Amino acid sequence: MSLAEVLGSHRVVVTVGSGGVGKTTTAAAMAVHAAMEGRKVLCLTIDPARRLANSLGLSEMTTSEQDVPTALFRNHGLECKGALSAMMLDTKRTFDGLVEKYASSEEARDRILNNQIYRYVASSLAGTQEYMAMEKLHEVRQDPKWDLVVLDTPPTASALDFLTAPERLIDAIDSPAMRWFLQVFEGAGKEAFGLVGRGATVLLKGIGRITGLGFLEQVAEFVSGINDLFGGFKERAEQVSDALRSPEVAFVLVTSPNPLAIGEARFFSEKLEAAGMKREAVIVNQVHMPIEEPSISAEEQIAVLREALPASIDAAHIQPRLAEALMAEREWASADRAQVERLADEIGNEARIVQVPAFDEDVHDLAALARVASFLTEAA
Ligand SMILES: Nc1ncnc2c1ncn2[C@@H]1O[C@H](COP(=O)(O)OP(=O)(O)OP(=O)(O)O)[C@@H](O)[C@H]1O
Ligand SMILES: [Mg+2]
Secondary structure, eight states: OOHHHHHHHOSEEEEEOSTTSSHHHHHHHHHHHHHHTTOEEEEEESSOOHHHHHHTTOSSOOSSOEEOOHHHHHHTTOOOSSEEEEEEOOHHHHHHHHHHHHOSSHHHHHHHHTOHHHHHHHHHSTTHHHHHHHHHHHHHHTOTTOSEEEEEOOOOSSHHHHHTHHHHHHHHHTOHHHHHHHHHHHHHGGGGHHHHHHHHHHHHHTTOOOOSTTHHHHHHHHHHHHHHHHHHHHHHHHHHHHHTTSTTEEEEEEEOSSHHHHHHHHHHHHHHHHTTOOEEEEEEEEEOOOOOOOSSOHHHHHHHHHHHSOTTSOHHHHHHHHHHHHHHHHHHHHHHHHHHHHHHHHHOSSSEEEEEEOOSSOOOSHHHHHHHHHHHTTOO
16 A cells, blocks of 8 residues: 555554654654645644744644644645644643543542642653553544544654553553552551651652652552542553554554664564554655766866856866765665665565655755655655
């Protein structure tokens, strides 16, 4: 299936890959393409990237949806037959929403929301951001307002982090240490504070330094609060995990031609497959494209340069430098091609590999995003 077909036939497309390879850029480019083709698209990003916001004609990314004005497309000579909106994920807000939904009473809800430890967990615990991205996805996927949601994911240090986020978050909260703590605390009451105090200090070292009066009460409240949520929360994480395996969700793997990134992409691809998630396409971004060898001699090149350059610049001096730069670029291109071929060999033919060239400058406006899209959909 071509990437254009993937975009036309799924409700959710998720870009995944290692840091800095172009997940956010290609997610936005795909969203732009699908909107131009007539779909109602939400581009859901994780990072507040101002450059991306500006590319979409917005002054900044916000955690509420903003429409990309159709006039912006027209200004760039493009036509948007559908609609495009953009929104940034708010990790804490999403988590709060879950608490609101699953708390057994209003009082229980407020106790958790106002708890210091909860606030730490909700905004800073490793894996929370990834998990909340999944949550948000689950939520917007069912919203009839969108034909397509393109989800950009946070940079993952390890490929596994993202896929296992729901399970890891549950594990962190439902760890044996946490359960032990809950038992001791609930069973022993206030007289065990000394013991619990030491235990809690060790236990919570990993969670962060939270000091001050009422610390233990905060811990107790958090633990029992989470316990209260737990039935619904666990079930929910399972639903989210299942949603990722639904046929309407497509994963697009993004990589650069860098050998390390290619290695990670292959690893990631295997993990997606093992987890039963559909990897519909692989994007190799920032590829150095082959440049032809000049068909004229060095002397002729000097003559051409002399014509083109001001008289103050010595064309005979410049030409060897240009030839060297061209050679380096050609070597780069052939190294990149070898990496793309290696990837194709390793992951097999069933996934479409598309290449996007490395542009001379950052992708900074709608036209540039549309240009990236034209490579993604092989229209270029
Ligand atoms: N094909 C390209 N040519 C030139 N610049 C590019 C290209 N693709 C992306 N960039 C630029 O590279 C930078 C990184 O891209 P981007 O933010 O999309 O990566 P990312 O994978 O989302 O990174 P992170 O993992 O940090 O979220 C940006 O400045 C972007 O404009
Ligand atoms: Mg990004």
